[in-house]
Amino acid sequence: MPDYRSVLLALMVALCPALPAVAEERDADARLRALYEEEYAWRQQILGKVRDDEGEWRDGDRLPAVDARSQAGHLAYWREALAKLDAIAVDELSHQERINAAVFRQIVTTLADEVGYRAYEAPLNSDSFFWTGLYPRLGGFEDAEAYRRYVRRLRDLPRFFDDNMANMRAGLERGYSVPRVTLAGRDQSIEAYLVAGEGNPFWTPMKALPATIPAAQRAQLEAEVREAIDEAVVPAYRKLLTFMREEYIPNARSTLAARDLPDGEDFYRAQIRAFTTLDLSPETIHQMGLAEVERILAEMRTVIDATGFDGDMEAFLEFLRTDPQFYAKTPRELLSYSAYVAKQVDGKLGETIGFLPRRRFTILPVPDAIAPFYTSGRGGLDSCLMNTYDLPSRPLFNLTALTLHECGPGHALQAAIAKEAPGEIPRFRRDNYFSGYGEGWGLYTEWLGTVMGVYETPYEDFGRLSYEMWRACRLVIDTGVHYFGWSRERALAYLRDHTALSEHEVTTEVDRYISWPGQALAYKLGEMLIRRKRAEAEEALGSGFDQRYFHDVILGLRSVPLPVLERELDAWIAGGGENPYQGLAP
Structure with a gap:
Protein backbone atom coordinates (compact mmCIF):
# COMPACT_ATOMS: atom_id res chain seq x y z
CA MET A 1 0.00 0.00 0.00
CA LEU A 47 26.24 16.42 39.13
CA GLY A 48 24.28 13.90 41.19
CA LYS A 49 20.81 15.26 40.36
CA VAL A 50 17.58 13.27 40.01
CA ARG A 51 14.27 14.11 38.32
CA ASP A 52 11.17 14.63 40.43
CA ASP A 53 7.63 13.68 39.41
CA GLU A 54 7.25 16.97 37.51
CA GLY A 55 10.45 16.47 35.53
CA GLU A 56 12.49 19.05 37.48
CA TRP A 57 16.02 18.25 38.59
CA ARG A 58 16.62 17.99 42.34
CA ASP A 59 19.61 17.15 44.52
CA GLY A 60 20.06 13.39 44.53
CA ASP A 61 21.71 11.00 46.95
CA ARG A 62 25.32 11.69 45.96
CA LEU A 63 27.65 14.58 45.29
CA PRO A 64 29.29 15.19 41.87
CA ALA A 65 31.91 12.87 40.43
CA VAL A 66 35.10 14.95 40.29
CA ALA A 122 42.35 23.84 41.97
CA PRO A 123 38.66 23.77 43.06
CA LEU A 124 38.96 26.91 45.15
CA ASN A 125 40.12 30.50 45.16
CA SER A 126 40.42 33.20 47.80
CA ASP A 127 36.67 33.82 47.60
CA SER A 128 34.96 30.48 46.93
CA PHE A 129 35.69 26.91 47.99
CA PHE A 130 34.43 23.45 47.07
CA TRP A 131 33.66 22.74 50.75
CA THR A 132 31.12 25.57 51.16
CA GLY A 133 27.68 25.96 49.63
CA LEU A 134 26.84 22.26 49.94
CA TYR A 135 23.66 22.88 51.93
CA PRO A 136 20.68 25.21 51.34
CA ARG A 137 21.16 28.77 52.49
CA LEU A 138 17.51 29.17 53.41
CA GLY A 139 14.88 26.62 54.42
CA GLY A 140 14.79 22.90 54.00
CA PHE A 141 13.36 20.35 51.54
CA GLU A 142 9.91 19.57 50.26
CA ASP A 143 9.33 16.06 51.69
CA ALA A 144 10.82 13.20 53.71
CA GLU A 145 12.41 11.58 50.66
CA ALA A 146 14.36 14.77 49.95
CA TYR A 147 15.71 14.62 53.51
CA ARG A 148 16.67 10.98 53.07
CA ARG A 149 18.60 11.92 49.92
CA TYR A 150 20.26 14.64 51.98
CA VAL A 151 21.44 12.07 54.51
CA ARG A 152 22.98 9.99 51.73
CA ARG A 153 24.73 13.06 50.34
CA LEU A 154 26.21 13.75 53.75
CA ARG A 155 27.44 10.16 53.84
CA ASP A 156 29.02 10.71 50.41
CA LEU A 157 30.87 13.83 51.50
CA PRO A 158 34.12 12.04 52.58
CA ARG A 159 34.43 10.52 49.09
CA PHE A 160 33.82 13.91 47.48
CA PHE A 161 36.46 15.56 49.65
CA ASP A 162 38.98 12.78 49.05
CA ASP A 163 38.58 13.11 45.28
CA ASN A 164 39.06 16.87 45.44
CA MET A 165 42.13 16.51 47.62
CA ALA A 166 43.59 13.94 45.22
CA ASN A 167 43.06 16.40 42.37
CA MET A 168 44.71 19.17 44.35
CA ARG A 169 47.74 16.98 45.05
CA ALA A 170 48.03 16.30 41.33
CA GLY A 171 47.88 20.05 40.73
CA LEU A 172 50.66 20.69 43.22
CA GLU A 173 52.86 18.10 41.50
CA ARG A 174 52.61 19.86 38.13
CA GLY A 175 52.80 23.41 39.46
CA TYR A 176 49.10 24.17 39.15
CA SER A 177 47.62 25.68 42.29
CA VAL A 178 46.10 28.78 43.77
CA PRO A 179 48.77 31.35 44.72
CA ARG A 180 49.74 30.79 48.34
CA VAL A 181 49.50 34.45 49.35
CA THR A 182 45.78 34.56 48.52
CA LEU A 183 44.92 31.62 50.80
CA ALA A 184 45.99 33.19 54.10
CA GLY A 185 43.22 32.58 56.64
CA ARG A 186 40.93 30.80 54.19
CA ASP A 187 41.33 27.55 56.10
CA GLN A 188 39.33 29.17 58.92
CA SER A 189 36.20 28.71 56.81
CA ILE A 190 36.48 24.97 57.53
CA GLU A 191 36.37 25.32 61.31
CA ALA A 192 32.62 25.93 61.54
CA TYR A 193 32.03 22.44 60.15
CA LEU A 194 34.01 20.72 62.90
CA VAL A 195 31.14 21.15 65.37
CA ALA A 196 29.14 18.02 66.09
CA GLY A 197 25.38 17.64 65.88
CA GLU A 198 23.03 20.58 65.78
CA GLY A 199 25.75 23.22 65.95
CA ASN A 200 27.02 22.22 62.50
CA PRO A 201 25.95 24.30 59.46
CA PHE A 202 24.70 21.08 57.84
CA TRP A 203 21.95 20.98 60.46
CA THR A 204 20.40 24.09 58.86
CA PRO A 205 17.78 22.24 56.73
CA MET A 206 16.55 20.40 59.80
CA LYS A 207 15.29 23.68 61.25
CA ALA A 208 12.71 23.78 58.46
CA LEU A 209 11.31 20.25 58.47
CA PRO A 210 7.83 20.43 56.87
CA ALA A 211 4.96 20.06 59.33
CA THR A 212 3.45 17.46 56.98
CA ILE A 213 6.13 14.94 58.00
CA PRO A 214 4.79 12.80 60.90
CA ALA A 215 6.48 13.26 64.29
CA ALA A 216 8.02 9.78 64.39
CA GLN A 217 9.47 10.21 60.91
CA ARG A 218 10.79 13.65 61.87
CA ALA A 219 12.58 12.19 64.85
CA GLN A 220 14.07 9.44 62.70
CA LEU A 221 15.32 11.94 60.09
CA GLU A 222 16.84 14.14 62.78
CA ALA A 223 18.67 11.15 64.23
CA GLU A 224 19.98 10.12 60.81
CA VAL A 225 21.24 13.60 59.96
CA ARG A 226 22.84 13.98 63.39
CA GLU A 227 24.66 10.66 62.93
CA ALA A 228 25.75 11.56 59.39
CA ILE A 229 27.15 14.86 60.62
CA ASP A 230 29.07 13.22 63.46
CA GLU A 231 30.25 10.16 61.54
CA ALA A 232 30.89 11.53 58.04
CA VAL A 233 30.81 15.34 57.86
CA VAL A 234 32.93 16.29 60.87
CA PRO A 235 35.71 13.73 60.17
CA ALA A 236 35.81 14.78 56.50
CA TYR A 237 36.21 18.45 57.38
CA ARG A 238 38.80 17.63 60.03
CA LYS A 239 40.81 15.69 57.45
CA LEU A 240 40.41 18.55 54.97
CA LEU A 241 41.61 21.12 57.50
CA THR A 242 44.75 19.08 58.17
CA PHE A 243 45.36 18.77 54.42
CA MET A 244 44.95 22.49 53.82
CA ARG A 245 47.16 23.57 56.71
CA GLU A 246 49.89 20.98 56.50
CA GLU A 247 50.03 20.08 52.83
CA TYR A 248 48.27 22.40 50.39
CA ILE A 249 48.83 25.94 51.62
CA PRO A 250 52.54 25.44 52.48
CA ASN A 251 53.19 23.97 49.02
CA ALA A 252 50.96 26.23 46.92
CA ARG A 253 52.84 28.26 44.33
CA SER A 254 54.59 31.49 45.21
CA THR A 255 53.99 33.01 41.75
CA LEU A 256 50.87 35.01 40.88
CA ALA A 257 50.33 35.17 37.11
CA ALA A 258 48.14 32.77 35.18
CA ARG A 259 50.89 32.88 32.56
CA ASP A 260 53.15 31.11 35.08
CA LEU A 261 50.86 28.05 35.11
CA PRO A 262 51.28 25.10 32.74
CA ASP A 263 49.98 26.26 29.32
CA GLY A 264 49.46 29.53 31.18
CA GLU A 265 48.99 32.01 28.35
CA ASP A 266 46.48 29.84 26.51
CA PHE A 267 44.74 29.09 29.81
CA TYR A 268 44.40 32.80 30.60
CA ARG A 269 42.94 33.58 27.18
CA ALA A 270 40.46 30.73 27.67
CA GLN A 271 39.49 32.21 31.04
CA ILE A 272 38.92 35.59 29.41
CA ARG A 273 36.59 33.97 26.87
CA ALA A 274 34.82 31.98 29.58
CA PHE A 275 34.03 34.95 31.83
CA THR A 276 33.53 37.72 29.27
CA THR A 277 32.22 35.63 26.32
CA LEU A 278 34.37 37.95 24.18
CA ASP A 279 37.44 37.18 22.11
CA LEU A 280 39.63 40.05 23.32
CA SER A 281 43.37 40.01 23.92
CA PRO A 282 44.83 40.88 27.34
CA GLU A 283 46.63 43.85 25.75
CA THR A 284 43.35 45.27 24.38
CA ILE A 285 41.55 44.84 27.69
CA HIS A 286 44.40 46.51 29.58
CA GLN A 287 44.22 49.58 27.34
CA MET A 288 40.44 49.73 27.63
CA GLY A 289 40.83 49.72 31.39
CA LEU A 290 43.37 52.52 31.40
CA ALA A 291 41.07 54.68 29.26
CA GLU A 292 38.08 54.04 31.55
CA VAL A 293 40.15 54.91 34.63
CA GLU A 294 40.99 58.31 33.16
CA ARG A 295 37.37 59.02 32.15
CA ILE A 296 35.98 58.12 35.57
CA LEU A 297 38.72 60.07 37.35
CA ALA A 298 37.54 63.24 35.66
CA GLU A 299 33.95 62.60 36.85
CA MET A 300 35.17 61.94 40.38
CA ARG A 301 36.90 65.31 40.52
CA THR A 302 33.65 67.01 39.49
CA VAL A 303 31.74 65.29 42.31
CA ILE A 304 34.42 66.23 44.85
CA ASP A 305 33.91 69.85 43.86
CA ALA A 306 30.16 69.42 44.43
CA THR A 307 30.78 68.34 48.05
CA GLY A 308 32.67 71.54 48.80
CA PHE A 309 35.66 69.60 50.09
CA ASP A 310 38.86 71.65 50.20
CA GLY A 311 41.67 69.30 49.20
CA ASP A 312 42.99 66.99 46.53
CA MET A 313 41.88 63.47 45.63
CA GLU A 314 44.23 61.79 48.10
CA ALA A 315 42.98 63.95 50.95
CA PHE A 316 39.35 63.35 49.98
CA LEU A 317 39.83 59.57 49.95
CA GLU A 318 41.45 59.76 53.39
CA PHE A 319 38.50 61.83 54.62
CA LEU A 320 36.05 59.23 53.34
CA ARG A 321 38.00 56.38 54.92
CA THR A 322 38.28 57.95 58.36
CA ASP A 323 35.26 60.17 59.08
CA PRO A 324 32.79 58.35 61.42
CA GLN A 325 29.75 59.86 59.68
CA PHE A 326 30.25 57.44 56.80
CA TYR A 327 30.21 54.21 58.83
CA ALA A 328 27.51 52.16 60.52
CA LYS A 329 27.82 51.57 64.25
CA THR A 330 25.93 48.26 64.24
CA PRO A 331 25.22 45.49 61.71
CA ARG A 332 21.53 46.37 61.90
CA GLU A 333 22.26 49.95 60.85
CA LEU A 334 24.12 48.76 57.75
CA LEU A 335 21.38 46.27 56.82
CA SER A 336 18.70 48.93 57.39
CA TYR A 337 20.53 51.36 55.11
CA SER A 338 20.58 48.75 52.36
CA ALA A 339 16.90 47.93 52.93
CA TYR A 340 15.99 51.64 52.62
CA VAL A 341 17.77 51.87 49.28
CA ALA A 342 16.01 48.71 48.08
CA LYS A 343 12.60 50.20 48.91
CA GLN A 344 13.51 53.44 47.14
CA VAL A 345 14.27 51.37 44.08
CA ASP A 346 10.94 49.55 44.35
CA GLY A 347 9.17 52.86 43.96
CA LYS A 348 10.99 53.55 40.68
CA LEU A 349 10.77 50.13 39.03
CA GLY A 350 7.49 50.74 37.21
CA GLU A 351 9.09 53.45 35.09
CA THR A 352 12.32 51.52 34.65
CA ILE A 353 11.38 47.96 33.67
CA GLY A 354 8.30 46.76 31.82
CA PHE A 355 7.94 43.20 33.09
CA LEU A 356 8.20 42.88 36.87
CA PRO A 357 8.22 39.52 38.69
CA ARG A 358 6.12 38.38 41.64
CA ARG A 359 9.04 36.87 43.56
CA ARG A 360 10.64 38.95 46.33
CA PHE A 361 14.08 38.84 47.96
CA THR A 362 15.30 39.42 51.50
CA ILE A 363 18.45 41.12 52.78
CA LEU A 364 20.70 39.06 55.07
CA PRO A 365 24.15 39.40 56.61
CA VAL A 366 27.00 37.33 55.14
CA PRO A 367 27.45 34.22 57.33
CA ASP A 368 30.07 34.66 60.04
CA ALA A 369 32.14 31.69 58.83
CA ILE A 370 33.04 33.34 55.54
CA ALA A 371 32.49 37.06 56.25
CA PRO A 372 36.15 37.96 57.00
CA PHE A 373 37.26 37.27 53.43
CA TYR A 374 33.95 37.57 51.56
CA THR A 375 33.04 40.42 49.24
CA SER A 376 31.01 43.40 50.45
CA GLY A 377 27.80 41.86 49.16
CA ARG A 378 26.30 39.30 46.83
CA GLY A 379 22.81 38.91 45.45
CA GLY A 380 20.75 36.00 44.16
CA LEU A 381 17.22 34.79 43.59
CA ASP A 382 16.10 34.63 47.21
CA SER A 383 18.40 36.99 49.06
CA CYS A 384 21.01 39.72 49.01
CA LEU A 385 23.90 39.22 51.39
CA MET A 386 25.47 42.33 52.90
CA ASN A 387 28.76 41.97 54.75
CA THR A 388 28.57 43.32 58.31
CA TYR A 389 31.99 42.05 59.36
CA ASP A 390 34.48 44.77 60.34
CA LEU A 391 32.05 47.69 60.05
CA PRO A 392 34.83 50.33 59.83
CA SER A 393 35.68 48.83 56.44
CA ARG A 394 32.09 49.07 55.12
CA PRO A 395 31.40 52.71 54.18
CA LEU A 396 27.75 53.62 53.84
CA PHE A 397 28.35 55.90 50.87
CA ASN A 398 29.11 52.77 48.81
CA LEU A 399 25.98 50.97 49.94
CA THR A 400 23.55 52.58 47.51
CA ALA A 401 25.52 51.35 44.50
CA LEU A 402 26.07 47.96 46.15
CA THR A 403 22.35 47.50 46.82
CA LEU A 404 21.43 48.49 43.28
CA HIS A 405 23.92 45.94 41.95
CA GLU A 406 23.16 43.00 44.22
CA CYS A 407 19.45 43.46 44.98
CA GLY A 408 17.35 45.51 42.57
CA PRO A 409 17.36 46.21 39.72
CA GLY A 410 20.51 44.07 39.89
CA HIS A 411 21.05 40.40 40.55
CA ALA A 412 18.08 39.47 42.77
CA LEU A 413 15.55 41.13 40.48
CA GLN A 414 17.40 39.89 37.41
CA ALA A 415 17.21 36.30 38.69
CA ALA A 416 13.50 36.58 39.44
CA ILE A 417 12.74 37.96 35.98
CA ALA A 418 14.74 35.10 34.46
CA LYS A 419 12.38 32.70 36.23
CA GLU A 420 9.12 34.46 35.41
CA ALA A 421 9.50 36.44 32.18
CA PRO A 422 7.18 35.58 29.27
CA GLY A 423 8.63 33.26 26.67
CA GLU A 424 9.93 29.78 27.31
CA ILE A 425 13.61 29.02 27.15
CA PRO A 426 15.12 25.53 27.11
CA ARG A 427 15.85 23.88 30.42
CA PHE A 428 19.62 24.01 29.84
CA ARG A 429 19.49 27.82 29.83
CA ARG A 430 17.36 28.34 32.93
CA ASP A 431 20.09 28.12 35.55
CA ASN A 432 23.00 29.15 33.37
CA TYR A 433 24.94 32.30 34.20
CA PHE A 434 27.42 34.15 32.00
CA SER A 435 29.42 36.64 34.04
CA GLY A 436 29.75 39.16 31.20
CA TYR A 437 25.96 39.36 30.89
CA GLY A 438 25.01 39.05 34.56
CA GLU A 439 27.73 41.20 36.08
CA GLY A 440 27.52 43.63 33.18
CA TRP A 441 23.85 44.16 34.06
CA GLY A 442 24.69 44.50 37.75
CA LEU A 443 27.26 47.24 37.13
CA TYR A 444 24.94 48.94 34.62
CA THR A 445 22.25 49.19 37.31
CA GLU A 446 24.65 51.14 39.53
CA TRP A 447 24.76 53.80 36.81
CA LEU A 448 21.02 53.37 36.22
CA GLY A 449 20.50 54.62 39.76
CA THR A 450 21.46 58.08 38.50
CA VAL A 451 18.55 57.95 36.03
CA MET A 452 16.22 56.63 38.73
CA GLY A 453 17.22 59.42 41.16
CA VAL A 454 18.30 57.06 43.93
CA TYR A 455 21.59 58.74 44.89
CA GLU A 456 20.72 61.35 47.53
CA THR A 457 24.11 62.97 48.27
CA PRO A 458 27.31 63.74 46.37
CA TYR A 459 29.03 61.27 48.68
CA GLU A 460 26.75 58.46 47.51
CA ASP A 461 27.38 59.51 43.92
CA PHE A 462 31.11 59.42 44.61
CA GLY A 463 30.61 55.96 46.07
CA ARG A 464 29.01 54.96 42.77
CA LEU A 465 31.94 56.36 40.81
CA SER A 466 34.36 54.70 43.20
CA TYR A 467 32.62 51.39 42.50
CA GLU A 468 32.74 52.01 38.77
CA MET A 469 36.42 52.92 39.09
CA TRP A 470 36.91 49.72 41.05
CA ARG A 471 35.58 47.70 38.09
CA ALA A 472 37.65 49.70 35.60
CA CYS A 473 40.72 49.05 37.75
CA ARG A 474 39.94 45.35 37.48
CA LEU A 475 40.58 45.46 33.74
CA VAL A 476 44.00 46.93 34.46
CA ILE A 477 44.87 44.79 37.49
CA ASP A 478 43.66 41.41 36.20
CA THR A 479 45.60 41.74 32.96
CA GLY A 480 48.44 43.47 34.81
CA VAL A 481 48.91 40.53 37.18
CA HIS A 482 48.12 37.60 34.90
CA TYR A 483 49.64 38.84 31.65
CA PHE A 484 52.07 41.67 32.37
CA GLY A 485 53.55 40.22 35.55
CA TRP A 486 52.47 42.82 38.13
CA SER A 487 53.34 42.16 41.76
CA ARG A 488 50.65 41.94 44.44
CA GLU A 489 51.98 45.16 45.96
CA ARG A 490 51.58 47.01 42.67
CA ALA A 491 48.03 45.74 42.25
CA LEU A 492 47.13 46.74 45.83
CA ALA A 493 48.57 50.22 45.33
CA TYR A 494 46.72 50.73 42.05
CA LEU A 495 43.32 49.86 43.56
CA ARG A 496 44.05 51.80 46.77
CA ASP A 497 45.06 54.95 44.89
CA HIS A 498 42.09 55.02 42.56
CA THR A 499 39.11 54.09 44.77
CA ALA A 500 37.57 54.86 48.15
CA LEU A 501 37.58 51.17 49.10
CA SER A 502 38.79 50.39 52.60
CA GLU A 503 42.14 48.66 53.08
CA HIS A 504 40.32 45.42 53.97
CA GLU A 505 38.29 45.55 50.77
CA VAL A 506 41.34 46.43 48.68
CA THR A 507 43.17 43.36 50.00
CA THR A 508 40.32 40.87 49.66
CA GLU A 509 39.50 42.11 46.17
CA VAL A 510 43.05 41.99 44.82
CA ASP A 511 43.52 38.51 46.26
CA ARG A 512 40.33 37.46 44.49
CA TYR A 513 41.65 38.72 41.14
CA ILE A 514 44.96 36.96 41.67
CA SER A 515 43.35 33.63 42.55
CA TRP A 516 40.53 33.77 39.97
CA PRO A 517 42.03 34.76 36.57
CA GLY A 518 39.65 36.50 34.18
CA GLN A 519 36.57 36.65 36.43
CA ALA A 520 37.08 40.31 37.32
CA LEU A 521 37.02 41.35 33.65
CA ALA A 522 33.37 40.49 33.07
CA TYR A 523 31.79 43.38 34.97
CA LYS A 524 33.14 46.39 33.12
CA LEU A 525 33.16 44.83 29.67
CA GLY A 526 29.51 43.82 30.01
CA GLU A 527 28.48 47.21 31.41
CA MET A 528 30.33 49.08 28.68
CA LEU A 529 28.44 47.13 26.01
CA ILE A 530 25.04 47.80 27.60
CA ARG A 531 25.70 51.50 28.06
CA ARG A 532 27.02 51.79 24.51
CA LYS A 533 23.91 50.11 23.13
CA ARG A 534 21.65 52.34 25.23
CA ALA A 535 23.36 55.44 23.82
CA GLU A 536 22.93 54.10 20.29
CA ALA A 537 19.25 53.37 20.95
CA GLU A 538 18.61 56.82 22.39
CA GLU A 539 20.21 58.45 19.37
CA ALA A 540 18.46 56.25 16.80
CA LEU A 541 15.00 56.25 18.41
CA GLY A 542 14.90 59.75 19.84
CA SER A 543 11.64 60.38 21.66
CA GLY A 544 10.58 56.84 20.76
CA PHE A 545 13.17 55.36 23.11
CA ASP A 546 11.57 53.70 26.14
CA GLN A 547 14.03 52.38 28.68
CA ARG A 548 11.48 49.86 29.95
CA TYR A 549 11.52 48.04 26.62
CA PHE A 550 15.30 48.31 26.32
CA HIS A 551 15.64 46.63 29.69
CA ASP A 552 12.97 44.06 28.86
CA VAL A 553 14.94 42.96 25.81
CA ILE A 554 18.07 42.48 27.92
CA LEU A 555 16.41 40.70 30.83
CA GLY A 556 14.01 38.70 28.68
CA LEU A 557 16.92 37.06 26.89
CA ARG A 558 18.12 35.68 30.21
CA SER A 559 21.84 34.94 30.37
CA VAL A 560 23.45 34.99 26.93
CA PRO A 561 26.95 35.61 25.55
CA LEU A 562 27.65 39.31 25.01
CA PRO A 563 27.85 39.01 21.19
CA VAL A 564 24.31 37.56 21.23
CA LEU A 565 23.10 40.39 23.47
CA GLU A 566 24.59 42.94 21.08
CA ARG A 567 22.97 41.36 18.01
CA GLU A 568 19.55 41.21 19.68
CA LEU A 569 19.74 44.84 20.82
CA ASP A 570 20.80 45.92 17.34
CA ALA A 571 17.79 44.12 15.88
CA TRP A 572 15.48 45.73 18.47
CA ILE A 573 16.79 49.20 17.59
CA ALA A 574 16.44 48.53 13.86
CA GLY A 575 12.88 47.35 14.47
CA GLY A 576 11.88 50.65 16.07
CA GLY A 577 12.38 49.90 19.78
CA GLU A 578 8.98 48.31 20.32
CA ASN A 579 7.69 46.60 23.45
CA PRO A 580 9.10 43.05 23.14
CA TYR A 581 6.11 41.67 25.08
CA GLN A 582 3.44 43.49 23.06
CA GLY A 583 0.48 41.24 22.52
CA LEU A 584 1.59 38.66 25.08
CA ALA A 585 -0.58 37.86 28.07
CA PRO A 586 0.83 39.23 31.35
Missing part, protein backbone atom coordinates in the same frame (compact mmCIF):
# COMPACT_ATOMS: atom_id res chain seq x y z
CA PRO A 2 1.46 3.39 -0.90
CA ASP A 3 2.39 5.87 1.83
CA TYR A 4 -0.12 8.64 1.05
CA ARG A 5 1.63 11.08 3.40
CA SER A 6 4.82 10.76 1.35
CA VAL A 7 2.90 11.24 -1.88
CA LEU A 8 1.17 14.32 -0.48
CA LEU A 9 4.47 15.81 0.74
CA ALA A 10 6.07 15.24 -2.69
CA LEU A 11 3.12 16.99 -4.38
CA MET A 12 3.38 19.94 -1.96
CA VAL A 13 7.11 20.25 -2.57
CA ALA A 14 6.52 20.28 -6.34
CA LEU A 15 3.91 23.01 -6.00
CA CYS A 16 5.90 25.05 -3.42
CA PRO A 17 9.70 25.01 -3.91
CA ALA A 18 10.26 26.90 -0.63
CA LEU A 19 9.06 23.94 1.41
CA PRO A 20 12.35 21.96 1.41
CA ALA A 21 14.12 24.86 3.12
CA VAL A 22 11.41 24.90 5.80
CA ALA A 23 11.77 21.17 6.29
CA GLU A 24 15.54 21.49 6.58
CA GLU A 25 15.17 24.30 9.08
CA ARG A 26 12.85 22.21 11.21
CA ASP A 27 15.26 19.30 10.95
CA ALA A 28 18.17 21.50 12.06
CA ASP A 29 16.12 22.83 14.99
CA ALA A 30 15.17 19.29 16.01
CA ARG A 31 18.77 18.07 15.84
CA LEU A 32 19.95 20.97 17.95
CA ARG A 33 17.21 20.48 20.53
CA ALA A 34 18.01 16.80 20.81
CA LEU A 35 21.68 17.64 21.31
CA TYR A 36 21.31 20.22 24.06
CA GLU A 37 18.53 18.36 25.86
CA GLU A 38 20.62 15.19 25.93
CA GLU A 39 23.73 17.03 27.17
CA TYR A 40 21.82 18.89 29.86
CA ALA A 41 20.23 15.71 31.22
CA TRP A 42 23.61 13.97 31.17
CA ARG A 43 25.23 16.92 32.96
CA GLN A 44 22.60 16.88 35.71
CA GLN A 45 23.22 13.19 36.27
CA ILE A 46 27.00 13.63 36.66
CA ASP A 67 37.91 12.38 40.17
CA ALA A 68 40.41 12.54 37.30
CA ARG A 69 38.99 9.50 35.51
CA SER A 70 35.47 10.95 35.55
CA GLN A 71 36.83 14.29 34.37
CA ALA A 72 38.43 12.62 31.35
CA GLY A 73 35.07 11.09 30.49
CA HIS A 74 33.39 14.47 30.82
CA LEU A 75 35.92 16.04 28.45
CA ALA A 76 35.39 13.34 25.83
CA TYR A 77 31.62 13.82 26.02
CA TRP A 78 31.81 17.60 25.63
CA ARG A 79 34.23 17.43 22.73
CA GLU A 80 31.88 15.04 20.95
CA ALA A 81 28.95 17.38 21.69
CA LEU A 82 30.86 20.28 20.11
CA ALA A 83 31.61 18.17 17.04
CA LYS A 84 27.90 17.40 16.70
CA LEU A 85 27.10 21.08 17.09
CA ASP A 86 29.57 21.96 14.34
CA ALA A 87 27.69 19.60 12.02
CA ILE A 88 24.48 21.65 12.34
CA ALA A 89 24.30 24.54 9.88
CA VAL A 90 23.54 27.76 11.76
CA ASP A 91 21.78 29.35 8.79
CA GLU A 92 19.25 26.50 8.81
CA LEU A 93 18.17 27.26 12.38
CA SER A 94 15.21 29.38 13.43
CA HIS A 95 15.95 32.65 15.20
CA GLN A 96 15.38 31.33 18.72
CA GLU A 97 17.39 28.19 18.05
CA ARG A 98 20.29 30.29 16.79
CA ILE A 99 20.34 31.95 20.19
CA ASN A 100 20.15 28.54 21.85
CA ALA A 101 23.01 27.28 19.70
CA ALA A 102 25.23 30.23 20.66
CA VAL A 103 24.45 29.77 24.36
CA PHE A 104 25.03 26.02 24.16
CA ARG A 105 28.35 26.46 22.36
CA GLN A 106 29.59 28.92 24.97
CA ILE A 107 28.54 26.68 27.86
CA VAL A 108 30.07 23.49 26.49
CA THR A 109 33.24 25.18 25.26
CA THR A 110 33.80 26.64 28.73
CA LEU A 111 33.14 23.30 30.42
CA ALA A 112 35.50 21.52 28.03
CA ASP A 113 38.22 24.16 28.50
CA GLU A 114 37.98 23.90 32.29
CA VAL A 115 38.58 20.16 32.14
CA GLY A 116 41.07 20.37 29.28
CA TYR A 117 43.29 22.71 31.31
CA ARG A 118 42.61 20.56 34.40
CA ALA A 119 41.25 23.52 36.34
CA TYR A 120 39.49 20.98 38.58
CA GLU A 121 42.89 20.48 40.22
